[in-house]
Amino acid sequence: MKELSLNILDIAENSIAANASLVSICVTQDSHENLLSIVIADDGKGMDADFLKMVTDPFSTTRKTRKVGMGISLLKLIAEQSNGNLEIISEVGKGTTVKATFQYDHIDRPPLGSVEQTISVLVSCNLNVDFIYEHIFNDKRFKFDTREIKKILKETPMNNPDVILWVQEYIKEGIANITS
Ligand SMILES: Nc1ncnc2c1ncn2[C@@H]1O[C@H](COP(=O)(O)OP(=O)(O)OP(=O)(O)O)[C@@H](O)[C@H]1O
Numbered sequence: 001m002k003e004l005s006l007n008i009l010d011i012a013e014n015s016i017a018a019n020a021s022l023v024s025i026c027v028t029q030d031s032h033e034n035l036l037s038i039v040i041a042d043d044g045k046g047m048d049a050d051f052l053k054m055v056t057d058p059f060s061t062t063r064k065t066r067k068v069g070m071g072i073s074l075l076k077l078i079a080e081q082s083n084g085n086l087e088i089i090s091e092v093g094k095g096t097t098v099k100a101t102f103q104y105d106h107i108d109r110p111p112l113g114s115v116e117q118t119i120s121v122l123v124s125c126n127l128n129v130d131f132i133y134e135h136i137f138n139d140k141r142f143k144f145d146t147r148e149i150k151k152i153l154k155e156t157p158m159n160n161p162d163v164i165l166w167v168q169e170y171i172k173e174g175i176a177n178i179t180s
């Protein structure tokens with residue numbers, strides 16, 4: 001994966017698989033601290049402590065019976081290669097928060113990529129899930145919340161082609177407005 005926006009898609013898909021009804025994604029760029037952070041929080045089914053330990057390290061568990069995926073361990077690897085780290089907080093029945101940090105100007109940090117594509121795919125393919133996307137650049141903030149959009153749209157679904165295009169433009173411009 002060459003863009004962090006694809007890792008975000010992967011981690012958010014875990015939230016959807018865990019039956020989350022609200023997924024919030026927050027990207028923070030802090031130029032003073034030379035830091036980029038990505039936080040994905042859900043209210044899905046959560047993981048217990050033993051399971052959580054295994055999830056971040058698939059290679060130590062290859063001899064166990066359970067098949068372990070790559071989404072989380074891949075993001076962990078990318079974060080660590082960029083002088084950052086990955087942390088997961090999870091509670092059964094409450095939800096999960098995944099936080100990845102990166103040294104902003106690290107040579108190995110992948111570009112963020114097209115976050116608006118990631119969000120529009122998530123939103124249009126999961127009509128019963130709500131999403132918040134927040135982008136913070138130092139003291140500036142952009143926020144997108146499907147609960148607010150759905151109120152305005154009334155019966156027009158979030159997978160309407162015009163709505164999808166609007167969502168992409170809105171997020172793209174929102175990010176550009178605070179980062180340029
Ligand atoms: N947000 C979450 N809530 C509950 N369980 C989760 C969450 N994220 C991950 N998990 C659990 O951790 C496992 C590993 O996640 P990971 O993304 O690394 O792999 P995967 O989703 O199984 O496979 P892949 O991402 O490679 O398709 C998941 O199968 C799931 O059981």
Ligand SMILES: [Mg+2]
Binds near residue numbers: 010069070071072
């Ligand atoms: Mg996954």
